[in-house]
Amino acid sequence: MELQEKVVKLVSEATKMDAANINLNTSFVDDLNLDSLDMVELMMKMEDEFGVEIPEDETENLKSVGDVVNYLKAKSH
Amino acid sequence: MKAQFFDLKNKVVLVTGAARGIGKEIALALSAQGAHVVFNYRGDDSKAIALKEELEAKGGKATPLKFDITDYAAMTTAIDEFTKNVAPISGLVNNAGISKDTLLLRLKPDEISSIIDTNLKGAMMLTQALSRNFLKAENVSIVNMSSVVGLMGNVSQAAYAASKAGLIGFSKSVAKELASRNVRSNVICPGFIKTDMTETLSDKVKEEYAKSIPLARMAEPSEVADLTCFLLSNASSYITGEVIKIDGGLYI
Numbered sequence: 001m002e003l004q005e006k007v008v009k010l011v012s013e014a015t016k017m018d019a020a021n022i023n024l025n026t027s028f029v030d031d032l033n034l035d036s037l038d039m040v041e042l043m044m045k046m047e048d049e050f051g052v053e054i055p056e057d058e059t060e061n062l063k064s065v066g067d068v069v070n071y072l073k074a075k076s077h
Numbered sequence: 078m079k080a081q082f083f084d085l086k087n088k089v090v091l092v093t094g095a096a097r098g099i100g101k102e103i104a105l106a107l108s109a110q111g112a113h114v115v116f117n118y119r120g121d122d123s124k125a126i127a128l129k130e131e132l133e134a135k136g137g138k139a140t141p142l143k144f145d146i147t148d149y150a151a152m153t154t155a156i157d158e159f160t161k162n163v164a165p166i167s168g169l170v171n172n173a174g175i176s177k178d179t180l181l182l183r184l185k186p187d188e189i190s191s192i193i194d195t196n197l198k199g200a201m202m203l204t205q206a207l208s209r210n211f212l213k214a215e216n217v218s219i220v221n222m223s224s225v226v227g228l229m230g231n232v233s234q235a236a237y238a239a240s241k242a243g244l245i246g247f248s249k250s251v252a253k254e255l256a257s258r259n260v261r262s263n264v265i266c267p268g269f270i271k272t273d274m275t276e277t278l279s280d281k282v283k284e285e286y287a288k289s290i291p292l293a294r295m296a297e298p299s300e301v302a303d304l305t306c307f308l309l310s311n312a313s314s315y316i317t318g319e320v321i322k323i324d325g326g327l328y329i
């Protein structure tokens with residue numbers, strides 16, 4: 001599965017939002033109504049799935065699904 | 078006959094200040110319930126091993142972690158290692174506390190600092206350090222050991238009372254902030270309990286206290302331990318943000 005697909009799948013599972021309605025532009029706060037604690041939990045799921053560590057202060061810059069995909073791509077290089 | 082809380086069996090509970098007094102009694106009671114008791118210690122490795130063995134003789138498992146409650150770096154290292162390699166921690170008893178009774182006019186800044194750092198800041202740092210772990214664990218319950226003095230104030234205990242009152246505001250905030258994750262946080266306010274800490278009080282003070290206690294006696298530490306077990310267990314699943322006095326009616 002491609003990185004983007006995996007991220008969308010995780011976001012979909014965490015938010016109970018249909019994966020078909022989630023794309024790179026989907027905003028966690030504006031479109032998915034996640035609060036700061038939801039974000040922490042979502043990032044923890046990403047950490048487990050991709051085996052990376054996402055520091056707390058970097059979470060603040062990850063506002064959309066695309067941000068996370070780009071961040072994880074950069075991390076894996 | 079003690080109440081049995083079956084969900085405490087194998088529950089991983091971190092107890093601070095477990096070397097003596099109320100903390101030790103809580104660790105023993107949790108062990109008797111079959112819990113996995115994690116406790117921190119500062120200096121003596123052999124004492125920590127002895128406590129581990131004493132706890133495991135009661136039942137359950139026990140794991141000592143070496144860190145000082147005022148040392149954030151050591152604390153996070155020890156906790157991260159445990160939660161990653163052993164198990165998530167789903168119970169926390171912020172019990173470690175010190176007291177230095179002295180009149181306000183003789184209270185020195187460094188005494189204020191050490192009391193606040195241990196009793197309040199230590200509990201806050203530890204809860205903070207565990208909060209990520211709490212999001213992953215299930216049925217998390219936090220018990221903060223305050224004091225009836227935190228509610229009513231006391232002569233010669235200004236700093237101690239302030240630290241204990243601070244724990245109440247902290248606990249209520251944690252209760253609100255993490256409630257959506259089914260993390261509960263409550264406060265116990267013990268009154269006059271038979272421990273080393275109260276042993277240091279003068280006989281005159283003890284007599285005066287006894288006179289003002291409707292149940293007319295000091296409490297055994299095990300009575301506080303029983304309440305702690307209840308609050309850690311699912312028997313109290315709908316109780317959070319609460320402050321419970323256990324003081325024989327001292328402060329009504």
